[in-house]
Amino acid sequence: MDAVVKKIIMEVKKGDQQAFAELVDLYKDKVYQISYRMLGNVHEAQDVSQEAFLRAYTNLDSYDMNRKFSTWLFRIATNLSIDRIRKKKPDFHLDDPVGGTEDLNYYSQIAADEELPEDKVVQYEMQEWIQNEISELPPKYRSAIILKYLEDLSLKEIGEILNLPVATVKTRIHRGREALRKRLRHS
Amino acid sequence: MACEKTKIEQLHKYLDEDMTLLEKKQLEQHLKSCSECEQHLRELRKTIAIVQSTSHVEAPPDFTAGVMNRLPKQSKPDKWKTWMRKHPFVLAAAVFMLLFVTSVSSFWSGGTGSQITVQGQGNFHIDEERSVVVVPEGETIEGNLIVRNGDIEVEGEVLGNITVINGDNYLASAGHVAGEINEVNQVLSWIWYETKSFMSEVVNVFNGSDPPEED
Structure with missing residues (x-):
C-alpha cells in the first residue's frame, strides 16, 4: 500500500497530473468522512474535502516522503474543516x-x-441524531473523537494529524467522551 | 456520577487500557463496590458504541472528477513531457519514421537532384535539355544501363539490361535491347530496387569479386 502510494506520488511530482486521480480514489472516502463528520453537512463536506485534495496537489513538494501520506492529507482536511467551522x-x-x-x-x-x-x-x-450529537462537540474534541472512533487511528497518528502531543490527544478524547456521555446517557 | 474526580480520569484510562496491571486490578476492585463508578463506565461504553455505530459515509460518485477539474491546468510542454515519458517506444518509432521518410525523400527528389545521370559504359549521348539519354543508331552498348531522372531512347543496340528510374523508355523500331527493361517510377518499387541493388553489392563485396557483368 505505502509503496503504491509512494510510486503514484513520484509520478505526480514528475508532472503526471492524471496519476493524482489514483490518489484521490484511494483516500476520497476517508477525507470526505472526516470533513462530513466535522461539518455535518454534505455540501460543505464535499467542498472542503475537494479543497483538501487541491491543497495536497499544490503543496506536494512540501510533503515529506518518509512520513505517512494519509497523516499529511488528513491533517490538511482537519485544518480546513476547523477553519470552515470558525468562519461558519x-x-x-x-x-x-x-x-x-x-x-x-x-x-x-x-x-x-x-x-x-x-x-x-x-x-x-x-x-x-448521532451526527447532530457529534456536531455539538467543541471542534477540538470533535476532531479527536472522529479520528479515534470513525477513522480508527492510533493516538500517535492522531497526535501527528492534529500536531499535538499524545498526552493532549488523550485528554481531548477523554473530554469528548465525557461530553457525549452527558448527552447520550438518557437515550 | 462517579464518586471522585480522580476516579473519572481513572475510568478513561481504563477504557484506553492505559494503566498498569496493579492500577487496573485496584479499579476493578473499586467498581465492584461503587455503583456510581460502575454506572459511569457503562455509560461511557455505550457512548463509544453509539458513536461507532454511525455508518461510514462515502464520497459522492463524481468526487474524483470534481477534484481533477479543479486542479491547475498543466502547460502544454508538461503534458508532452509526461506523455513522452510514458510512451518511449512510440517516441522512438516516431523519430525513426521521421528520419526514414526524410532520407528516402531526399534520395528520391534531392540526392542527384533532378539532374539526369547515367550509369553504364558505351557510346551514348545525353540530351540535357530534354532529359533524354540517346543510344544512337549503329552503336552497341555492351553492358547494363541505368538512367535516373530521365528517359532513354534506344535507336542502336543494348546487350545488357536497361533500368529507368523516374523516367520512360522509348525503343525505336530499329533499336534492340537484349536484356530486360525495367522502369522504376513508384517510390516503393524504387525503394525495393535500391535495397536489392544494395544487397547484391554487399553480397558481391563478401564474395570478394567485382559486380558480375551480366550479358
Missing part, C-alpha cells in the same frame, strides 16, 4: 423554512421517489 455562518438546518415559501422546509426539497421502509427511516433518523 449561523447553522443551516433541514428544518429551516426555505426562503420565500410559507411552509416548505428543506425536507420537502429532498426528492423522495419511493416511500422509505420504516426500519430505514429509523436507521436514517438514528444516523442523523
Whole structure:
C-alpha cells in the first residue's frame, strides 16, 4: 500500500497530473468522512474535502516522503474543516423554512421517489441524531473523537494529524467522551 | 456520577487500557463496590458504541472528477513531457519514421537532384535539355544501363539490361535491347530496387569479386 502510494506520488511530482486521480480514489472516502463528520453537512463536506485534495496537489513538494501520506492529507482536511467551522455562518438546518415559501422546509426539497421502509427511516433518523450529537462537540474534541472512533487511528497518528502531543490527544478524547456521555446517557 | 474526580480520569484510562496491571486490578476492585463508578463506565461504553455505530459515509460518485477539474491546468510542454515519458517506444518509432521518410525523400527528389545521370559504359549521348539519354543508331552498348531522372531512347543496340528510374523508355523500331527493361517510377518499387541493388553489392563485396557483368 505505502509503496503504491509512494510510486503514484513520484509520478505526480514528475508532472503526471492524471496519476493524482489514483490518489484521490484511494483516500476520497476517508477525507470526505472526516470533513462530513466535522461539518455535518454534505455540501460543505464535499467542498472542503475537494479543497483538501487541491491543497495536497499544490503543496506536494512540501510533503515529506518518509512520513505517512494519509497523516499529511488528513491533517490538511482537519485544518480546513476547523477553519470552515470558525468562519461558519449561523447553522443551516433541514428544518429551516426555505426562503420565500410559507411552509416548505428543506425536507420537502429532498426528492423522495419511493416511500422509505420504516426500519430505514429509523436507521436514517438514528444516523442523523448521532451526527447532530457529534456536531455539538467543541471542534477540538470533535476532531479527536472522529479520528479515534470513525477513522480508527492510533493516538500517535492522531497526535501527528492534529500536531499535538499524545498526552493532549488523550485528554481531548477523554473530554469528548465525557461530553457525549452527558448527552447520550438518557437515550 | 462517579464518586471522585480522580476516579473519572481513572475510568478513561481504563477504557484506553492505559494503566498498569496493579492500577487496573485496584479499579476493578473499586467498581465492584461503587455503583456510581460502575454506572459511569457503562455509560461511557455505550457512548463509544453509539458513536461507532454511525455508518461510514462515502464520497459522492463524481468526487474524483470534481477534484481533477479543479486542479491547475498543466502547460502544454508538461503534458508532452509526461506523455513522452510514458510512451518511449512510440517516441522512438516516431523519430525513426521521421528520419526514414526524410532520407528516402531526399534520395528520391534531392540526392542527384533532378539532374539526369547515367550509369553504364558505351557510346551514348545525353540530351540535357530534354532529359533524354540517346543510344544512337549503329552503336552497341555492351553492358547494363541505368538512367535516373530521365528517359532513354534506344535507336542502336543494348546487350545488357536497361533500368529507368523516374523516367520512360522509348525503343525505336530499329533499336534492340537484349536484356530486360525495367522502369522504376513508384517510390516503393524504387525503394525495393535500391535495397536489392544494395544487397547484391554487399553480397558481391563478401564474395570478394567485382559486380558480375551480366550479358
